[in-house]
Each structure stands twice: as C-alpha cells, then as structure tokens.
Amino acid sequence: MGKRIAFTGGSGKVGRTVVPYLIERGHKVLNLDLKPLDAPGVSTVVVDLADSGETFNALSMHFGFDDLRRGGSPAPLDAVVHFAAIPRILMRPDNAMFAANVLSTYNVVEAAVKLGIRKVIIASSITAYGVCFAEGDRDYTGFPVDEGYDADPTDSYGLSKLVGEKIARSFVSRTGADIYALRIGVVIEPADYERFPSALADPLSRKRDAWSYIDVRDLAQIVDLCIEKDGLGFQVFNATNDEIIANEPTTSFLTKHAPHTPRTRELESSEAPMSNRKAREVLGFREEHNWRKYVPGFG
Numbered sequence: 001m002g003k004r005i006a007f008t009g010g011s012g013k014v015g016r017t018v019v020p021y022l023i024e025r026g027h028k029v030l031n032l033d034l035k036p037l038d039a040p041g042v043s044t045v046v047v048d049l050a051d052s053g054e055t056f057n058a059l060s061m062h063f064g065f066d067d068l069r070r071g072g073s074p075a076p077l078d079a080v081v082h083f084a085a086i087p088r089i090l091m092r093p094d095n096a097m098f099a100a101n102v103l104s105t106y107n108v109v110e111a112a113v114k115l116g117i118r119k120v121i122i123a124s125s126i127t128a129y130g131v132c133f134a135e136g137d138r139d140y141t142g143f144p145v146d147e148g149y150d151a152d153p154t155d156s157y158g159l160s161k162l163v164g165e166k167i168a169r170s171f172v173s174r175t176g177a178d179i180y181a182l183r184i185g186v187v188i189e190p191a192d193y194e195r196f197p198s199a200l201a202d203p204l205s206r207k208r209d210a211w212s213y214i215d216v217r218d219l220a221q222i223v224d225l226c227i228e229k230d231g232l233g234f235q236v237f238n239a240t241n242d243e244i245i246a247n248e249p250t251t252s253f254l255t256k257h258a259p260h261t262p263r264t265r266e267l268e269s270s271e272a273p274m275s276n277r278k279a280r281e282v283l284g285f286r287e288e289h290n291w292r293k294y295v296p297g298f299g
Contacts, residue, residue, distance in 0.1 A: 002026035003227060004077050006059055008049060008108060009084030011037040014123070014187055014216055018081075021220035027227070030063045033084065049084055049104035056111040079119035079227050082108045086157075089133050094156035101160035106167050113175045121226045124165055124181040126238065126274060127158035132208045142264045143254060144275035145210055147183070147236045165236060172234035179233075180226045185214040185240040185274055193294040199245055200298070203257045211245045211253075212274035215289035225283040237279045242287045243270040247298055 010019045010031035036044040047058040086097045133155035153159045168179040246253040250267040279285040
C-alpha cells in the first residue's frame with residue numbers, strides 16, 4: 001500500500017529521479033524545496049528548512065486541493081525523506097554551508113518525530129569517511145570501506161553530514177523512531193556514463209571516491225527499500241553500486257593503484273571498494289544499473 005511521504009530537496013539532481021520513482025511505486029509525495037519540481041502528480045511547497053516553524057508546518061499540511069476537498073485535518077505522514085542540502089563544498093562559504101546543512105537536518109528530524117512520524121531517511125555522504133574532499137592526496141585506511149569504517153571527515157561538508165547522523169541517532173535514542181542515514185556515493189545520471197572511459201583510462205582520478213558510485217535510479221530503489229523496511233532504529237547504509245570502476249579484478253587493481261591501503265578481507269571479483277553489502281543484506285538492494293551496461297566496449 002502506498003505511503004504519504006514528504007521529500008525535501010525533491011527538485012534537485014537526486015530528487016527529480018527519486019520522487020517520480022516513488023510515485024510509480026504507489027506512494028504520494030509532497031516536495032519541500034525552494035523551487036518547484038516539474039513532475040506529474042507532485043505538488044511543491046516552497047519552504048525554508050532553516051526555519052523550524054516553516055518546517056513543522058510543512059510536515060503537517062495537505063498535499064494539495066484534492067486533500068482539502070475531502071475535508072478534515074491533513075492526513076499524517078508515513079515518512080520523511082530529507083535530501084535538501086547544499087550538495088558539496090566550494091559553493092558557499094564553509095561556515096554557511098555547514099550551518100545550513102546541520103540546521104535543516106535538525107529541524108526536519110525534530111519536527112518529524114514530534115509530529116509522530118516514525119520513519120525518516122536522511123542523505124548522508126561517503127565524504128564522511130574523510131577522503132573525497134581531503135586536501136592533497138589521502139589514502140583510505142582499509143578496504144573495503146563499510147559502515148564500520150572510522151568516519152573522520154576532513155572538510156566542512158563531510159562534517160555536516162556526520163553531524164546530521166549524530167542528530168538522527170540522538171532522536172532515535174529518545175523516541176524509538178526509525179531513522180536511516182544513506183552515505184551516498186558519487187551520484188551518476190545516465191548522461192554521466194559518457195565520462196567513464198576517461199576515468200577508466202586514468203585510474204587515480206577516481207581514487208577519492210574509492211572507484212565507486214551510485215546510479216541515481218539505483219539510489220531511488222534504496223530509498224524505497226528504506227521506506228518499506230521498519231523496525232531498524234538508527235542505521236547507516238552505504239548507498240553505492242556493486243562493482244569497482246575498473247576493467248580488471250578488484251584485488252589486482254588495488255594492488256597497483258592503492259598499494260598503501262591494507263585490505264581487511266578479500267574482495268570478491270569486481271566488488272567495489274566502497275561496500276554496499278549491508279544495503280544488500282539488510283534492505284534487499286539489488287543493483288539494476290551496472291556501469292558496464294552503459295559504457296561501450298566494457299559490457
């Protein structure tokens with residue numbers, strides 16, 4: 001049965017794919033953003049998530065005039081998906097980006113649990129592991145990078161995402177709600193596969209993200225799986241795809257290109273160094289958009 005979902009940041013790069021996917025799955029979605037989303041069946045409420053009053057109100061509204069005509073108070077939400085954020089460093093001053101991301105996450109999570117919404121999914125990032133936006137060359141301390149890896153961000157964006165996870169965990173501890181944080185890899189849209197041949201030709205160009213990625217359509221699947229999976233409390237999931245961006249087995253590739261990074265277990269065949277094993281085992285994620293399907297000569 002479809003659920004009522006508020007999706008923050010639905011007009012952004014991820015939301016414009018994920019929101020229609022959720023609607024196709026039978027959910028009703030209200031977009032909360034600073035600009036509208038051009039997608040059938042979706043209304044947008046323009047909301048400043050840095051304002052706690054606006055956030056509380058936006059999470060307790062009718063989805064549109066059809067809801068209004070039915071009469072009665074607005075129906076409660078089943079879930080909130082919080083993807084609204086300044087999406088990386090070097091777009092705003094570090095302090096402004098950090099403040100915006102942390103405050104919006106606090107306001108959304110607080111409003112949700114105080115309104116009795118028992119499921120929240122927040123966008124975290126693999127930048128929390130401290131390599132993606134590091135200054136200079138920095139090695140991962142071990143492969144594979146899973147959710148137990150020491151999250152030690154070296155930049156203001158990764159730090160804002162780790163603080164967001166701590167906010168989520170705090171509210172779960174006091175309320176018992178389910179809040180799942182997705183440590184999202186480099187998000188790839190279909191057109192982005194045009195750049196993969198150059199990345200394959202220059203292996204070190206993808207070192208910072210551990211030669212991993214997430215197809216935005218597979219990310220939509222992960223979000224939907226999180227909506228459907230109840231009872232896990234606070235959880236962190238790497239939202240990444242299955243296979244390394246390389247045309248040789250992972251072990252031999254890492255031996256050549258990450259010689260200073262130890263391996264804490266054997267990696268299977270073409271397994272990505274940024275592990276999504278937890279999402280596969282706990283959520284039932286099954287990759288549908290492997291990069292080899294879209295890059296000529298590598299299928």
